[in-house]
Every structure is written in structure tokens, then in C-alpha cells.
Amino acid sequence: MKFPPPPQLKMLSAYATRFDSDDPLAGLAVGDRPEPEVEPGWTTVSVRAASLNHHDIWSLRGVGLREEQLPMILGCDAAGVDEDGNEVIVHSVVGDPDWRGDETLDPKRSLLSERFPGTFAERVAVPRRNLVPKPGALTFEEAACLPTAWLTAYRMLFKRANVAPGATVLVQGAGGGVATAAITLGSRAGLRMWTTSRSEGKRERAVQLGADAAFEPGTRLPERVDAVLETVGEATWAHSLRALKQGGTLVVAGATSGAAPSAELRRVFFLQLNVVGSTMGTRDELERLARFCAEADARPLVHATLPLERAREGFEAMARGELFGKIVFTVGAG
Ligand SMILES: NC(=O)c1ccc[n+]([C@@H]2O[C@H](COP(=O)([O-])OP(=O)(O)OC[C@H]3O[C@@H](n4cnc5c(N)ncnc54)[C@H](OP(=O)(O)O)[C@@H]3O)[C@@H](O)[C@H]2O)c1
Numbered sequence: 001m002k003f004p005p006p007p008q009l010k011m012l013s014a015y016a017t018r019f020d021s022d023d024p025l026a027g028l029a030v031g032d033r034p035e036p037e038v039e040p041g042w043t044t045v046s047v048r049a050a051s052l053n054h055h056d057i058w059s060l061r062g063v064g065l066r067e068e069q070l071p072m073i074l075g076c077d078a079a080g081v082d083e084d085g086n087e088v089i090v091h092s093v094v095g096d097p098d099w100r101g102d103e104t105l106d107p108k109r110s111l112l113s114e115r116f117p118g119t120f121a122e123r124v125a126v127p128r129r130n131l132v133p134k135p136g137a138l139t140f141e142e143a144a145c146l147p148t149a150w151l152t153a154y155r156m157l158f159k160r161a162n163v164a165p166g167a168t169v170l171v172q173g174a175g176g177g178v179a180t181a182a183i184t185l186g187s188r189a190g191l192r193m194w195t196t197s198r199s200e201g202k203r204e205r206a207v208q209l210g211a212d213a214a215f216e217p218g219t220r221l222p223e224r225v226d227a228v229l230e231t232v233g234e235a236t237w238a239h240s241l242r243a244l245k246q247g248g249t250l251v252v253a254g255a256t257s258g259a260a261p262s263a264e265l266r267r268v269f270f271l272q273l274n275v276v277g278s279t280m281g282t283r284d285e286l287e288r289l290a291r292f293c294a295e296a297d298a299r300p301l302v303h304a305t306l307p308l309e310r311a312r313e314g315f316e317a318m319a320r321g322e323l324f325g326k327i328v329f330t331v332g333a334g
Helices: 054-061 146-160 177-188 200-209 234-243 265-270 283-295 308-319
Strands: 010-016 028-034 042-051 078-081 087-090 123-127 131-133 168-171 192-196 213-215 225-230 244-252 274-277 302-307 326-330
Touching: 010 308, 028 308, 054 308, 087 146, 131 283, 146 177, 146 225, 146 244, 146 283, 168 177, 177 192, 177 200, 177 225, 192 200, 200 213, 225 234, 234 244, 234 265, 302 308, 308 326
Parallel strands: 168 192, 168 225, 192 213, 225 244, 244 274, 302 326
Antiparallel strands: 010 028, 042 078, 042 123, 042 326, 078 087, 087 131
């Protein structure tokens, strides 16, 4: 006897329907999608809050996704409640279950929304080991900012730049999610944080956030710095190299304005600069970051909180480059 297939449950989601490199939001849809499939060793999290990253705009441009994967639920970051009622943060890096060590170095790794459905939905399926306890001191909205932008900033600062308290760090593009995270984390950790922004208003806000000084892009700095955190790319790369002292470290995790600046090799070798890449962070780094935020009273700066139904407004603000801090979508009871 044949049983009819179970009814396919639906959930509210924000997802990519097609790619458009010039008008990425043309492919964004908000509506019902099927519940995620739960693989062996995986579990489901009821999402309470999810935060927007530039990665979601890249996905709508077709970066990191193939046509046959569409429609794809977007979103890398979430905080919510697991099947046992625990408040959790979702680590977005999904790797090979047999991989041991730093998950960011797993050649088979992907982020949620690249191979598996993302977090802009009522529920998301993830490997059990990707759950990190949410500190009670953080709201769901704050915790949802940590897994991508904040984790990336944490690893850039404390692992890849490897700077000690008292060092000076320049962060390019003050207003971004990664940049506001780096300014907050660095100032809490005793680093002297300098930043640049195209907007005077954002420069003022960066100083209120904890930056020791904020400059127009390209400005000659009062002195050279120990490290630069770079996510802007072409527009700021030459300034980043010029800003470093001999033996300094440029950590690059993004290239919003373009990925092919002049390499300036003579400057790199003559000043013995270190140019290092950085991507996301490990599950353990996410757990340490969450604890640091709770104990050092470092809270993600949220530009705006919107219900998931209004996700398009958040995408539009990010695409216009208006943000200072993170956009958070609330879901269900969140
Ligand atoms: N490797 C990783 O694991 C990883 C993780 C997170 C993010 N990323 C990448 O890092 C980048 C930033 O991500 P995000 O989420 O922080 O994005 P975001 O919130 O959209 O930040 C963008 C910031 O970059 C600056 N910017 C953009 N275009 C610029 C231009 N043409 N000239 C100068 N500054 C410009 C702006 O700063 P001002 O307006 O203040 O000047 C803006 O606030 C993205 O490309 C993202 O894909 C990579």
C-alpha cells in the first residue's frame, strides 16, 4: 500500500530566485519556502533573529552560488532556540564531518546559504556541533550579529593581525558590519583603534563607538600603524599599504569596492609587510567571542531591526551603503 507523501510544511523566508550582478535586489523574494531537510547529525533551530551581511548581496549577484541551487534561502547568521529549548547562536561554517582542526581551513567548507539553506527563515537546519550557547546577557538580536561580521572581525584582530594591547590598528570603511565590530572589539581589548569613512557623520559615530580617531579615506595619518583591517578593497588598498609601519600586517577579508588593486610589491617587500587573508572564524572562536561580548560589555551596534517580512528594506539600505552597524531581521516570537 502506498502512502501519500507528507504535506510539505512551509515557512516564511527571504530567498534568491535569480542572479543579477547589476541589480542584485531584483532576484530577492520574501515568501514561503519548504522546511529545511535535516541530515543525520543535524538539528533544527527556530530562528528568533538573523542578521544581514554583504555576503547576502554577493549571493544575489551570483557569487558563490550556481543557477541550479536556486531558489536559495539567504542568510548566514542566526540566534534562536534549539529543539531542546536552549538559546543558541548558529555557527555558519559547515564543513566535512570528518575534518579535524580549524574549520575555516577545511577545503570542503561552505557557509549557510551557499550549499545548505540559510538563516532568513523561521527554521534553519545545521550540524549539531555548529550550535554555541547564547550568553543570557545578549539579546537574540545582538547574538545574531556575531557569526559572520563579528566573528570575522574577532579573527582578523586577535588571530590574523595578532596585535597586543597598546598597538594601533586602522580599520577601513568605518560604517560596515565588520568595521563596527572591529572598532568595538579592539577598543574593549585595549587597542588604539583608528578608522576611515567617506561620511563625516559616520566618522563622528565611529568615535562615539570607541574609535580613538576617524579620518577621511586616504588621509596621511599622524603615525604609521601596526595593522590595518581591510574589507573595502580597491578603494582603500593603497592607503592601507601606506599606513603600515615596517613589518606591519594588513589583514584582508573583503573587497566590496573591487578585488584587483595595484599590489605595490616594492612597498610590500621593502617594508617587509605581511599581507594575510582572513575568513570567518572557528566554532570555538565564536564561543569565545560571545563570552567576551558578555563579559566586556561589548554589544553589536544594530543600525535597524526589521521583521523578516520587511527584509527587502534592509537589503536596500545595505546596497545603498547607508548602514552604520548591522541590520537584524526578527522572526516569529523574536
Ligand atoms: N572573508 C570573510 O569571511 C568575510 C566576512 C564578512 C564580510 N566579508 C566581506 O567584507 C566586506 C564588508 O562586509 P560587511 O558585511 O561589513 O559590509 P557592509 O556592512 O556593507 O560594509 C561596507 C562598508 O565598506 C565601505 N565601503 C563600501 N564601498 C566603498 C567604497 N567604494 N569606497 C570606500 N568605502 C567603501 C563603507 O564604509 P564607509 O561608508 O564608512 O566609508 C561601508 O560602510 C564585504 O565585501 C563582505 O563580503 C568577508
